[in-house]
Amino acid sequence: MFFLQTDTSGISKLMFIGTMGMLTMAIGIIVFVIFHQRKVIRYQAQMKQLEAEKQQILLQASIRFQEEERQRIAADLHDDAGPLLATARLYLNENLVNQEKAQQLQSIFSAKQIIDDAILLIRNISHSLMPPTLKNFGLESATNDLFQKISGSGSLNASARFHDYRERLKVEQELLVFRIIQELVNNIIKHSNAGFIHLTQNANANFIYLRLHHDGKGIVQAEFDKLNQSAQGLGLKNIASRIKVLNGRIFFEIDASQTYYKITLEIPKQGIIHNIFFIRILLYGKPTPVSD
Numbered sequence: 217m218f219f220l221q222t223d224t225s226g227i228s229k230l231m232f233i234g235t236m237g238m239l240t241m242a243i244g245i246i247v248f249v250i251f252h253q254r255k256v257i258r259y260q261a262q263m264k265q266l267e268a269e270k271q272q273i274l275l276q277a278s279i280r281f282q283e284e285e286r287q288r289i290a291a292d293l294h295d296d297a298g299p300l301l302a303t304a305r306l307y308l309n310e311n312l313v314n315q316e317k318a319q320q321l322q323s324i325f326s327a328k329q330i331i332d333d334a335i336l337l338i339r340n341i342s343h344s345l346m347p348p349t350l351k352n353f354g355l356e357s358a359t360n361d362l363f364q365k366i367s368g369s370g371s372l373n374a375s376a377r378f379h380d381y382r383e384r385l386k387v388e389q390e391l392l393v394f395r396i397i398q399e400l401v402n403n404i405i406k407h408s409n410a411g412f413i414h415l416t417q418n419a420n421a422n423f424i425y426l427r428l429h430h431d432g433k434g435i436v437q438a439e440f441d442k443l444n445q446s447a448q449g450l451g452l453k454n455i456a457s458r459i460k461v462l463n464g465r466i467f468f469e470i471d472a473s474q475t476y477y478k479i480t481l482e483i484p485k486q487g488i489i490h491n492i493f494f495i496r497i498l499l500y501g502k503p504t505p506v507s508d
Contacts, residue, residue: 292341300334346391355390356381356417359397363415366401376415381424383485392458393426393483399455400428400479408432426481434477440468
């Protein structure tokens, strides 16, 4: 009887200790879960804040690019077209009717030449906004034309080859992609001391891929991300903002052989239409009706 009471007392103590241990463990798990959830919530809040800051940087870069482009156009019109038209007006003033016929013809001819120069200047400004080859024939023709002109200059060997571009992007999207290609090529020509630039285009069911290869000095992804976050590198910010509008991605890497650099643009075929409104604001400075 004594041994039975001792065993019962020992079992009760063990059960009590076990219960307290399980309770402590449960409390610990609850505390851990609560702490972890709070940590996850803080992390998600930080990520949202970083994404918002990134979006703000891209938007500011886009606005800055747009304003610089407007200022450039305004300066070209004011400094070049303005004086030409003012000079033409001098030849066509009210005294023209009082001049001798031969002098009248000479004044009209001089004014015509000046007006022709002004028209050519304005046409060049217009072409810088929307290259006629791109407008009339599309991205493939405009890119080939760009690379032919670069190669024809003799500065370096440039070539472009489109393998699968049967499904064209919208005009606004093609212009953004073309501007990205222009910016990348200009950076390569200015900073890389490359001997060749080669562009290839491929596609699958969901994406269009454009790859630029060159043998000059280049950057890898970590350097691009760092420059894109800094106050410098407006050209790279313009590239990043255009890529963002297109819902695309860009990758900078060096070949395994360490002999050339590769830049890859990944542009989705679908999922871009909802950004057309923003694209038109970015390109033209004001919204225009979307007609699909």
